[in-house]
Amino acid sequence: MLRRALRLGLGPGLLGRGLGAHREGSTLDWHGKVSEIKKKIQSVLPGGAWSPLCDTSHLPPEHSDVVIVGGGVLGLSVAYWLKRLEKRQGAIRVLVVERDHTYSQASTVLSVGGIRQQFSLPENIQLSLFSVEFLRNINEYLAVVDDPPLDLQFNPSGYLFLASEEGATIMENNVKVQRQEGAKVCLMSPEQLRKKFPWMNTEGVALASYGLENEGWFDPWCLLQGLRRKVQSMGVLFCHGEVTRFVSSSNHMETAIGEKVTLKRIHEVHVKVDHSQEYQPVECAIVVNAAGAWSGRIAELAGIGKGPSGTLQGTKLPVEPRKRYVYLWHCPQGPGLEAPLVADPSGAYFRREGLGNNYLGGCSPAEEEEPDPGNLEVDHDFFQEKVWPHLAQRVPAFETLKVRRAWAGYYDYNTFDQNGVVGPHPLVVNMYFATGFSGHGLQQAPAVGRAVAEMMLEGHFQTINLSPFLFSRFYLGEKAQEHCII
Amino acid sequence: MAAPGASLRLVAPVWNRGTSGIRGLSRSVDPEGSQRKGRTLLQFLADHFYDVEAVREYLLQKQVLKVLRKNRSSTYIKERYGPYVAGAYFILKQGGAVKFQDKEWMRPNGRGLSGELWKLREVPIEAVDASGCAITYQGLDNLLALKELQSLSLQCCPHVDDWCLSRLYQLANSLRELSLAGCPRISERGLACLHHLQNLRRLDISHLPAVSNPGLTQILVEEMLPNCEVLGADWAQGLKLGPEEQSRDTASSPIPA
Numbered sequence: 169m170l171r172r173a174l175r176l177g178l179g180p181g182l183l184g185r186g187l188g189a190h191r192e193g194s195t196l197d198w199h200g201k202v203s204e205i206k207k208k209i210q211s212v213l214p215g216g217a218w219s220p221l222c223d224t225s226h227l228p229p230e231h232s233d234v235v236i237v238g239g240g241v242l243g244l245s246v247a248y249w250l251k252r253l254e255k256r257q258g259a260i261r262v263l264v265v266e267r268d269h270t271y272s273q274a275s276t277v278l279s280v281g282g283i284r285q286q287f288s289l290p291e292n293i294q295l296s297l298f299s300v301e302f303l304r305n306i307n308e309y310l311a312v313v314d315d316p317p318l319d320l321q322f323n324p325s326g327y328l329f330l331a332s333e334e335g336a337t338i339m340e341n342n343v344k345v346q347r348q349e350g351a352k353v354c355l356m357s358p359e360q361l362r363k364k365f366p367w368m369n370t371e372g373v374a375l376a377s378y379g380l381e382n383e384g385w386f387d388p389w390c391l392l393q394g395l396r397r398k399v400q401s402m403g404v405l406f407c408h409g410e411v412t413r414f415v416s417s418s419n420h421m422e423t424a425i426g427e428k429v430t431l432k433r434i435h436e437v438h439v440k441v442d443h444s445q446e447y448q449p450v451e452c453a454i455v456v457n458a459a460g461a462w463s464g465r466i467a468e469l470a471g472i473g474k475g476p477s478g479t480l481q482g483t484k485l486p487v488e489p490r491k492r493y494v495y496l497w498h499c500p501q502g503p504g505l506e507a508p509l510v511a512d513p514s515g516a517y518f519r520r521e522g523l524g525n526n527y528l529g530g531c532s533p534a535e536e537e538e539p540d541p542g543n544l545e546v547d548h549d550f551f552q553e554k555v556w557p558h559l560a561q562r563v564p565a566f567e568t569l570k571v572r573r574a575w576a577g578y579y580d581y582n583t584f585d586q587n588g589v590v591g592p593h594p595l596v597v598n599m600y601f602a603t604g605f606s607g608h609g610l611q612q613a614p615a616v617g618r619a620v621a622e623m624m625l626e627g628h629f630q631t632i633n634l635s636p637f638l639f640s641r642f643y644l645g646e647k648a649q650e651h652c653i654i
Numbered sequence: 655m656a657a658p659g660a661s662l663r664l665v666a667p668v669w670n671r672g673t674s675g676i677r678g679l680s681r682s683v684d685p686e687g688s689q690r691k692g693r694t695l696l697q698f699l700a701d702h703f704y705d706v707e708a709v710r711e712y713l714l715q716k717q718v719l720k721v722l723r724k725n726r727s728s729t730y731i732k733e734r735y736g737p738y739v740a741g742a743y744f745i746l747k748q749g750g751a752v753k754f755q756d757k758e759w760m761r762p763n764g765r766g767l768s769g770e771l772w773k774l775r776e777v778p779i780e781a782v783d784a785s786g787c788a789i790t791y792q793g794l795d796n797l798l799a800l801k802e803l804q805s806l807s808l809q810c811c812p813h814v815d816d817w818c819l820s821r822l823y824q825l826a827n828s829l830r831e832l833s834l835a836g837c838p839r840i841s842e843r844g845l846a847c848l849h850h851l852q853n854l855r856r857l858d859i860s861h862l863p864a865v866s867n868p869g870l871t872q873i874l875v876e877e878m879l880p881n882c883e884v885l886g887a888d889w890a891q892g893l894k895l896g897p898e899e900q901s902r903d904t905a906s907s908p909i910p911a
Contacts (some may be wrong), residue, residue, distance in 0.1 A: 504877050
């Protein structure tokens, strides 16, 4: 056997014949196999078509502890406070999913940017007081080494609410509550109004409440950029995509009295990349719904509201988008530098913008006249018919004004009681809400972010008690009605 | 994060330049050349080493805490000696000057506060000169308790900003004279809340670098406070001059348009 092998091995022309001639009668196709192997080796070497690692840098990560749906001011505020209040640095992995990185339809940047403490609910007043303290010290909270400090362009000019005869008692009660909580508000009679603001026509005004301190307006885009910058420096991941699906598991349990309850837990969030069919399932522990005007849709995806109406399973999240118009006009003889943000009893409001006698304002339409929220087109007739008459009646100088620009934005309107929804859902146990603020979300965002972060980390509210704003009130029918809505 | 070059060019980061002392802050607007080179090396190190970044953050925090500590209100002195002495103590500690009614100006001398301060319990304070002091929003509590204050000078205070001005309405009954010249953080938005001070007769708003349009702001403030004499920018500042006037004026006016 050895002699035969040696003879074969030493035989001339063996190498030239190739290995195929070695075994006769074998069914193994050596030539084909070798060429296949050669092709594979060539493709793996640089320059070939196949690569063992595909590039997923445009996709979100596969695992994240907290997924925040919505990258507006509320979502970023929750992310900031989560990172700030975590027990150990780097303990929580947070992912913020934002569908539109230009924020073209986001309520945050289209907002008029006002902040006030003149609310009727004590919780709202406390939220606003903390938020104004946050804004005042924004360069301590949101400082990033070597980046320039933020300039919020805050105008501390205050809010002036006017009330007619019917609303005067309610206003007095509200001011009492506001003063108790620590807001600096004063009541003014029509004569005092005329003396202080001679450009105002006080016909029909019985009482006015004027915020002396900590009220005014600022630049929301600057706050958003500041939060974004700080939150990125703290290690929060951003993802540009849309949430299309939640994968959850259910747990059927029985209450003490024997009722059947189904508790759901979201395990995965499917994030679809823009302009593509690619999606990434992100495994998560907690989902925060901070999607603003589209929170209702996200809640439906999670299965909230799918059940017989009147039960807890059938209670939907009553947040829907409502379109609001803002108009910018120029009036050369208009109110001077001292003008606060004036809110008329009819619902129209206006404020100064800059030094050049430009004014911003608008009006919330009545329930029956709500415009279609399908797009953000501006209706200029609305200004002519519904806003201008009230403005001209209140400020005679506004008879001659010229509208320069207008835009529209969404309120994440809570149809139940026009106040925010905060905290976890009773059945979908790991979905937390931070939405539904109906036009005062921007001014309460820093405080709400802290409250939601506390709820997530500790299990209860620590600094400001927002239990009147939990989801369960929609099922129980307990309205936390806010009366001072602009 | 902004590119390192960009954050140096963007002006007046008051926090980042605080190393040269509080009073040096409001004087220069541009960073000096050597400081810029030093900053670039430090920034380079901070970008590449976590330790350096942590040290810089710690130093920044220390500066902030130093200013905060200076602005604490001393409740003990307030309870024992009354609001006027407490206010005077606060101002003198910061390096300003105080004038009690019918007395001379009291300044901090090198050897500590004079003993007669503690005897002036019932005497109200008429005038305060807090130029260059590091008074913040919190520290203003001490000043706002002086209900008979007639003249207040906050010239070149580096931490006085629009928020602080929004608190001054509490002195509306007595304040006659106010000077805000040279404060780097005050803008026209803060000046708008001075309309509460209807008894004001003299207001100085010159050399405010953060005011975007000094001439127009002066006109609007004059309209807002009709009984007050407003010293500030010349109304023609910022306007484009005609060709003959331009050659004449560039010789005489030192203020850049």
